[in-house]
Amino acid sequence: xxxxxxxxxxxxxxxxxxxxQLQEVNNQEIEVFGVFxxxxxxxxEDIVLNNQAKEYCNINNILCPDLSENIKETYRKNKWHYxxxxxxxxxxxxxxxxxxxxxxxxxxFAGYGGQILRTGHFKVGKNYLHMHPGKLPIERGSTTLYxxxxxxxxxxxTAFYMTEKIDEGKNIICKEYPVPTKGVxxxxxxxxxxxxxxxxxxxxxxxxxxxxxxxxxxSVEYYxxxxxxxxxxxxxxxxxxxxxx
Amino acid sequence: MIGDSLTYKYxxxxxxxxxxxxxxxxxxxxxxxxxxxNSRLRxxxxxxxxEDIGINDVNxxxxxxxxxxxxxxxxxxxxxxxxxxxxxxxxxxxxxKIYSEYDRYFRPxxxxxxxxxxxxxxxxxxxxxxxxxxxxxPYLNSLIKINDIGCSLFKQLTDSxxxxxxxxxxxxxxxxxxxxxxxx
Numbered sequence: 001x002x003x004x005x006x007x008x009x010x011x012x013x014x015x016x017x018x019x020x021q022l023q024e025v026n027n028q029e030i031e032v033f034g035v036f037x038x039x040x041x042x043x044x045e046d047i048v049l050n051n052q053a054k055e056y057c058n059i060n061n062i063l064c065p066d067l068s069e070n071i072k073e074t075y076r077k078n079k080w081h082y083x084x085x086x087x088x089x090x091x092x093x094x095x096x097x098x099x100x101x102x103x104x105x106x107x108x109f110a111g112y113g114g115q116i117l118r119t120g121h122f123k124v125g126k127n128y129l130h131m132h133p134g135k136l137p138i139e140r141g142s143t144t145l146y147x148x149x150x151x152x153x154x155x156x157x158t159a160f161y162m163t164e165k166i167d168e169g170k171n172i173i174c175k176e177y178p179v180p181t182k183g184v185x186x187x188x189x190x191x192x193x194x195x196x197x198x199x200x201x202x203x204x205x206x207x208x209x210x211x212x213x214x215x216x217x218x219s220v221e222y223y224x225x226x227x228x229x230x231x232x233x234x235x236x237x238x239x240x241x242x243x244x245x
Numbered sequence: 246m247i248g249d250s251l252t253y254k255y256x257x258x259x260x261x262x263x264x265x266x267x268x269x270x271x272x273x274x275x276x277x278x279x280x281x282x283n284s285r286l287r288x289x290x291x292x293x294x295x296e297d298i299g300i301n302d303v304n305x306x307x308x309x310x311x312x313x314x315x316x317x318x319x320x321x322x323x324x325x326x327x328x329x330x331x332x333x334x335x336x337x338x339x340x341x342k343i344y345s346e347y348d349r350y351f352r353p354x355x356x357x358x359x360x361x362x363x364x365x366x367x368x369x370x371x372x373x374x375x376x377x378x379x380x381x382x383p384y385l386n387s388l389i390k391i392n393d394i395g396c397s398l399f400k401q402l403t404d405s406x407x408x409x410x411x412x413x414x415x416x417x418x419x420x421x422x423x424x425x426x427x428x429x
Contacts, residue, residue: 147382150424187269220381221331223338226389227255227270228421229382231277236428 002031003207006104006126007082008090008111009071011039013047013188015110017065017196019074024063025200029207034075034082035098041088042112046070052183052240053193060178062197067188091118100124106206108199109162119164128162129202131195134222135174136160137215141222145186149179149233157194159202161212170212172202181240251276253284260397261359264341265390285414288396292411295404306345312367319374330375333368334387341390343368365394366406369413376420385420392417 005022009015015036022032046068057064075082083102085094090111099107099121107128109117121128134144135156148155154176161169177194184190225233251273257265273280305313318325329351336351337343343364344353353359369391376384395402395410402410 150382150428152428220383221335222383223335223386224267226267226386227277228281228389229386229424230270231272231274232421232425232428234272235275235278236425 004031004104006033006102006107008035008107008109010112011042011044013067014192016071017192018110018199019071020065021196021200032080033102036082037085037095038088049189053189056180090115096120122164130162131198132158137219138217143225144222146225146230146233147222157198159198172212173205182237183240253280255393256397260394261342289411292407295408308345312371315371322378362398363406366409373416
């Protein structure tokens with residue numbers, strides 16, 4: 001009996017990375033579906049990750065996604081089915097209806113920046129999975145990768161079941177990643193690389209029947225990082241080895 | 246915003262009515278840090294010392310009274326409840342405004358009353374104390390944003406508030422220097 005994964009995807013690099021992880025794992029136990037929304041209104045420039053990002057992935061045995069490949073192409077190659085909604089609003093009736101109509105074990109959210117799932121999604125009766133780029137609950141909120149670096153920690157991604165309250169659902173896994181070297185783009189590259197890696201680890205954990213858990217450490221909330229602190233974090237990253245420059 | 250890409254550009258003459266946008270900021274290496282420091286030092290150089298940065302007890306708003314209480318209580322860290330401060334930090338980070346009066350959930354009682362500029366520098370004092378004690382980065386993050394507002398509105402500040410802003414800026418510069426030193 002297959003595990004049905006529905007990717008609720010905007011036209012984003014993150015969605016591309018998630019889809020490519022599903023392609024890479026090529027697990028016969030997993031069936032992949034998609035609800036794509038807002039694509040016509042949200043064109044995205046195809047980008048190629050630089051050598052520093054590729055080297056980071058190589059060293060850490062992580063898939064380096066091809067962010068120039070449109071997710072629809074990934075789905076086409078793998079003969080995965082998807083429906084498409086014009087609205088950019090993830091909380092629109094059309095999106096929610098499309099999810100209701102798709103039989104799946106889990107909905108994986110990869111929407112547009114700043115979008116929050118509202119009540120309608122949580123009445124559908126399905127589990128929603130999200131990957132947060134921080135260790136929950138001690139790194140809740142925004143731009144947490146930078147705060148991890150400033151706090152002298154490795155970067156982390158927590159895969160958890162979403163609820164109406166932000167960053168408060170039960171955790172599935174939390175995985176740590178070494179801080180990248182200078183030159184690795186944090187916002188578009190590193191963030192999506194590690195979220196996608198954690199995503200597939202979470203799927204594997206679910207396939208293995210790993211129960212969700214609650215981390216009862218003290219919750220700390222972070223807000224959009226000031227550019228001064230962002231620069232402090234980025235400037236603290238180690239230089240890439242000279243032979244990669 | 247004031248200035249170009251080589252000038253510190255996170256100052257906005259229409260703040261706090263308009264929010265300064267910090268999202269997806271570009272990376273400019275050490276040049277950006279230099280631009281920020283130079284901008285801050287320039288404002289410090291414009292401040293004339295006043296003898297007494299005392300608190301004007303007449304007609305204090307409830308928020309000002311609260312900030313005074315917090316400043317005093319932060320000195321006695323063992324009895325300070327950080328939850329209300331954390332909630333106000335959250336509200337400030339969303340609205341980029343400080344209001345003259347709040348309800349118990351730190352929702353403003355009058356959504357138009359956010360132009361008492363002294364409240365911003367007073368909040369900066371609280372944030373500086375909180376970060377100095379706890380080293381929790383949300384306080385430093387908000388302190389830098391509050392200082393951006395203070396510098397944006399520099400000409401409108403009283404001499405007393407300018408001096409307080411100057412102290413907040415010195416703390417900000419020291420905190421960031423220490424943070425950088427600890428990371429290397």
